[in-house]
Amino acid sequence: MSRGRLGLALAGMLLLALASASQGQAHALLLRTTPPSTQSLDQSPAQVQLLFSEPIDAVFSNVHVFDPQNQPVDQGDSHVDPNDDHLLVASLRPDLPNGVYRVVWRSLSTIDVHPDEGSYLLFVGVPVQPAVLAQAVQQNQNTNTPETTLARWWFYVAASLLGGGLATWKLVISPLLGPQPTELRRRATRRTHRLVIAGGVLLLVGTLFAGVAQAAAAADVPLAGALGQPLVDLLGRGRYAAIWWPRFGIEIAAVVLVIFGGLEGMASESALAMLPAVLLTTSLTSHGAALRSGAGLGIVIDWLHVLGAATWVGGLATLALLVPLLARASDSNDPSNGSSHGPAPDWPLLPRVVARFSRLALAALVVLALSGTVQAALEVGSWAALVGTTYGQLVLLKIALLLAMLALAALNTWRGRAHQAAGTGRGLLRGARAELVVGVAVLAVAAILTGTPPTRDVVPAAGPSSALAP
Numbered sequence: 001m002s003r004g005r006l007g008l009a010l011a012g013m014l015l016l017a018l019a020s021a022s023q024g025q026a027h028a029l030l031l032r033t034t035p036p037s038t039q040s041l042d043q044s045p046a047q048v049q050l051l052f053s054e055p056i057d058a059v060f061s062n063v064h065v066f067d068p069q070n071q072p073v074d075q076g077d078s079h080v081d082p083n084d085d086h087l088l089v090a091s092l093r094p095d096l097p098n099g100v101y102r103v104v105w106r107s108l109s110t111i112d113v114h115p116d117e118g119s120y121l122l123f124v125g126v127p128v129q130p131a132v133l134a135q136a137v138q139q140n141q142n143t144n145t146p147e148t149t150l151a152r153w154w155f156y157v158a159a160s161l162l163g164g165g166l167a168t169w170k171l172v173i174s175p176l177l178g179p180q181p182t183e184l185r186r187r188a189t190r191r192t193h194r195l196v197i198a199g200g201v202l203l204l205v206g207t208l209f210a211g212v213a214q215a216a217a218a219a220d221v222p223l224a225g226a227l228g229q230p231l232v233d234l235l236g237r238g239r240y241a242a243i244w245w246p247r248f249g250i251e252i253a254a255v256v257l258v259i260f261g262g263l264e265g266m267a268s269e270s271a272l273a274m275l276p277a278v279l280l281t282t283s284l285t286s287h288g289a290a291l292r293s294g295a296g297l298g299i300v301i302d303w304l305h306v307l308g309a310a311t312w313v314g315g316l317a318t319l320a321l322l323v324p325l326l327a328r329a330s331d332s333n334d335p336s337n338g339s340s341h342g343p344a345p346d347w348p349l350l351p352r353v354v355a356r357f358s359r360l361a362l363a364a365l366v367v368l369a370l371s372g373t374v375q376a377a378l379e380v381g382s383w384a385a386l387v388g389t390t391y392g393q394l395v396l397l398k399i400a401l402l403l404a405m406l407a408l409a410a411l412n413t414w415r416g417r418a419h420q421a422a423g424t425g426r427g428l429l430r431g432a433r434a435e436l437v438v439g440v441a442v443l444a445v446a447a448i449l450t451g452t453p454p455t456r457d458v459v460p461a462a463g464p465s466s467a468l469a470p
Contacts, residue, residue, distance in 0.1 A: 028054040028109035028116055037103075037120045044096035044124050047089055048074075048103055055085040059233045060108035060115065060218045063090045065122070068099050085110070098125030108218050113240040113285065115217055145451070147213035147223055153447035154206035155282060156309070157440060161199025162254065163275035164314010165192060169263050170272060172315070172356045173322065176349060184325070191321055193263055199314070200255035203278075207248050211235055240285070247281040250274050279306045287379050287454050298378060301371045308367035309446070311360065312405075313439040319357055320432040326350045327428070354428065358413045365406065372399075379454035391454050398445045401438055408435040 034049040035041055050063055058080040065074040074090045081087040088105065101124060106117040123129070169192050177185045215234040216226035235241045254271040261267020283303040327350050376386070376395055386392035412431040 028052040028056050028107045028111075028114075030105070030107075030116075030118060033103070033120060035122065037122060038128065040123045040126060040128050042125065044092060044094075045122075046094070047091045048122070049081075050088040050103075050105055050107075052086050052088065052107055055110045056080055056088060057108040057110050057113070057218070057238065058085075061088055061106060063088050063103060063105040065090065065092055066102045066104065067096070068101075070102075073101065096124060100124075100126060100129075106220065110239055113214060113218060113234070113238070115220070117220075145213070145217045148210075148217050149447050149451050151206065151210035151213040152282070152450050153444050155203070155210060156306070156443040156447060157313075158199050158203035158206050159275065159279060159306075160310040160314035160439075160443070161317055162196055162203055162258075162314070163199075163272065163279070164311050164316075165196040165199055165318045166258070166263070166268060166272045166275070166314075167311055168315040168318040168357065168360065169196075170268070171360055172353060173318070174263070176352055176356060187325060188322055189263055191325065192318060193258070195318060195321055196258055196263070197255070200251070200258060203251050204248070204255060207244070207251060211244055214240065243281050243284050247278060250278050254278070275310075276303075276307060279303060279310060282306060286450060287375075301374050301378070304367050305371040305375060306446075308364040308371065309439075309443065312364040312368070313436065313443060315357060315360060315364075316432055316436040316439055319353070320429065320436055322353075323350070323429045323432055326353055327426075350428070354413060358409070361409055365409075368402065372402075391449065391452050394445060394449050394452060398442060398449065401442045401445065405435055405438045405442065408438065 029052065030050055031053050032051040034051075035045050048063060048065060061080060062078040063074075064072055064078065067073050073093050073096055075093060078088070078090040081089050088107065101122040102119055103122060104117075104119045106115065108115050173188060173192065177188060211234065212223060212226050212231060215230040216223045218234055219226060219230035221230060235244060254274045257267040257271040261271070280299075280303050283299045283306060286299065286302040380386050380389075380392050380395060386395065408431055412428055412435060
């Protein structure tokens with residue numbers, strides 16, 4: 001087996017295994033309540049039933065009913081129906097007095113483990129009050145907690161350093177340094193190796209933090225409160241566990257390969273081949289996985305988008321780290337700075353690195369632009385929603401930041417070509433760092449978007465009957 005094929009084969013098998021967990025949809029939206037909230041009931045019901053659009057988790061889903069004095073009137077037996085995992089049920093105390101009762105529910109989709117919560121009213125022996133009903137019905141998608149947003153951004157940044165750093169070394173830096181073990185190659189290798197290992201360690205720690213943050217969100221407890229039964233319940237079974245454990249295992253394997261195998265040879269190639277599988281794990285719980293039709297396409301589009309961003313941002317971090325070293329080498333006109341085809345003293349090393357990285361960044365940009373356009377079409381759906389919803393406005397902000405990155409990239413390319421005449425890499429270094437800062441901001445916006453309900457999942461404001469049909 002040739003170099004790297006073993007890693008590619010392993011990554012391919014892991015991709016297939018993870019993709020098998022992607023069947024289904026996401027966001028367990030409340031479809032119907034029994035009894036309905038839109039009519040007056042002659043007597044108190046024996047139980048309430050809530051039907052959701054997706055299977056819901058029996059451990060992290062519950063419903064409770066409260067009287068006008070905010071006292072519980074259910075019998076504390078909230079559960080998911082054993083014959084229908086879309087149905088949440090709770091029994092009520094018998095012979096409740098007439099009045100208006102509030103039903104409060106919380107659900108956790110078993111598909112994407114995004115928690116949702118809401119409430120509605122029951123009118124027992126009293127007329128339905130439309131004004132009160134319209135104000136009281138609530139359905140909130142509670143997916144954008146600060147901890148889960150931080151965990152997602154942490155994942156994006158760390159995966160970029162590990163994957164983007166490896167890709168930039170393999171495709172850009174190493175070929176231009178030549179095969180000989182020069183002092184320049186040794187110093188560049190040490191710096192890049194440390195960066196990639198730092199990214200890998202951050203990725204492992206971030207994945208652990210993501211598990212705790214998700215458990216806290218699922219159980220609706222503080223972060224410290226998740227360290228116990230909520231974390232055991234989340235990682236001991238279900239779809240999230242089926243994604244989290246393979247992700248953590250792949251990350252460990254990739255980091256170990258880089259630590260002990262270095263940046264050259266089959267070890268690093270295998271580690272690089274594993275990164276797409278790691279990135280796929282986040283797409284399996286993305287908005288793309290929540291599409292009512294074409295969830296597979298949504299997952300692939302999101303995966304390509306994340307892959308392009310990680311390559312670009314991680315490459316920028318590598319470039320910013322190595323620019324001072326490469327600039328000094330270019331200024332010294334060291335003949336050992338030539339490529340594997342021989343030195344090119346009339347065109348120093350740094351401009352060639354910038355030119356080669358620009359091609360890699362352009363490929364990443366094309367992937368980002370195409371996948372982002374498809375994502376916007378699928379998840380926003382209209383120009384009005386693009387400018388009139390929180391999700392659409394975040395998409396516009398992300399586009400603006402990407403355009404800023406593109407402008408900085410063009411400036412940095414020009415600075416790289418002008419390096420020989422200028423005799424310094426300071427301007428290029430400042431530009432690369434500025435582009436990297438904007439790239440990290442793009443990843444932050446992407447992390448917020450992941451927890452923000454897309455336009456297609458926003459319940460229409462036409463009244464409670466549209467959301468809670470009898």
